[in-house]
Amino acid sequence: MKHLTRLLVAAGVLTMVACSAQADTPPKNLKETISKKLGRPVDAVNSTPVKGVYEIVIGKNNIVYSDAKGQYMFVGELVDVTKKESLTEKRIAELSKTDFNKLPFADAVKIVRGDGSRKMAVFTDPDCPFCKRLEQVSLNGLDNVTIYNFLMPLPGLHPDAARKSGMIWCSADQQAAWRNWFFDGKLPENGPECDNPIERNMQLGASLGISGTPALVFANGQIVSGAVPQEQIEAMLAKSK
Template sequence: MKHLARLMMAAGLFTMVACTAQADTPPKDLKATLSKKLGRPVDAVNPTPVKGIYEVVMGKRQIIYTDAKGEYAFVGEMVDIAKKESLTEKRIAEMMTTDFSKLPLADAVKIVRGDGSRKLVVFTDPDCPFCKRLEQQSLAGIDNITIYNFLMPLPGLHPDAERKSKLIWCAGADQTTAWKNWFFDAKLPEGTGECENPVQRNMALGESLGISGTPALIFADGQIVSGAIPKEQIEELLNKAKAKK
């Protein structure tokens, strides 16, 4: 606990001095040094706006900071005080991306509204209350959109979610109706849920994308956003992604 407290104190002090100097290039051997000392793979070491302090990326989306010799670790957020902006949060958001065109959309329940011109992928668990909030509130009234819903149950949290996912998928031609009946009326389709289904593939895909919770949204520009974000934010991100095309 004392060690953790010292690290957090260091992070706090580090935050106070963020963005006070020009960025510089990390030493060539710093990545290997850190990997050896930390006992785990380091994906990247990048410069920061603070001279002598470097961003360390591990496990795809975990960020800590270190000095030039890899002797100290700074755990916490780097904040641009003038802009009142978390640079750490911004960098994590930048890393949360994927190639939308390579997603296996045939493995998703497809819902089209209006002209369907805007595209959105949602990873969802049928027993996740936040997924239901997203469906019932955040996505309500959003038009001219095609939504690809990947059923990704989280067995550790919702033991019955995989069964429900398969029941919805195995509704066949009535998938869209089954989807709406469950998320809006808590009514499952009849049947056994025994058909060829992508549920396990979806779980593996989510893990490969660094998605550990639901709902998770992927916009057409590849940006991944976690949580039942507000309708206004979804509209903004949909339009931004469409404009990039």
């Protein structure tokens, strides 16, 4: 989506934003109207730079847009052509922020490299191929960083991920078990039967609006989804320092 937006903006095709338009206050009953029509709660209704178009926030960080009557809605990106930036992406990033220091770090597999001064968290599924790519390519080689790995299996996609998560957590050497699995595909010999935080991690991820893995959380509270390249991670670590 981000790449597509850049292409459309560069081509002058995506012209949804009228930069000179004056934002107006959302109608008082719009939130209730849309909630009834969709049959689900609406978290917030906000103005946009486009008169008569309103931002509808559903489920913490999902954004759609509506007219003043809630009769027409569209899903897509609102782009400021002059600034060549997606206002939708910017708002989703704002809505997705969390308090990094309030994360339950005791429920994560902690890996420290170098002086560990830079901090980040990763929500990961042991059977997720993108999580393995993130480990092997993007995170491998990062220095002076502390990574808190929250095991968050996605049972709907990977039925055996919860068992593997438990085995890694229950290992006498969690860090070794982590590396052995993600780099060599070898699970520890122990079972998953110990007091583990796997269910709590799944609930935590849901509360943060994380529905897929991998998801990276930086010290400034920014959440980024996907197996992003190492240079982007370095930039985010520098930004959140």
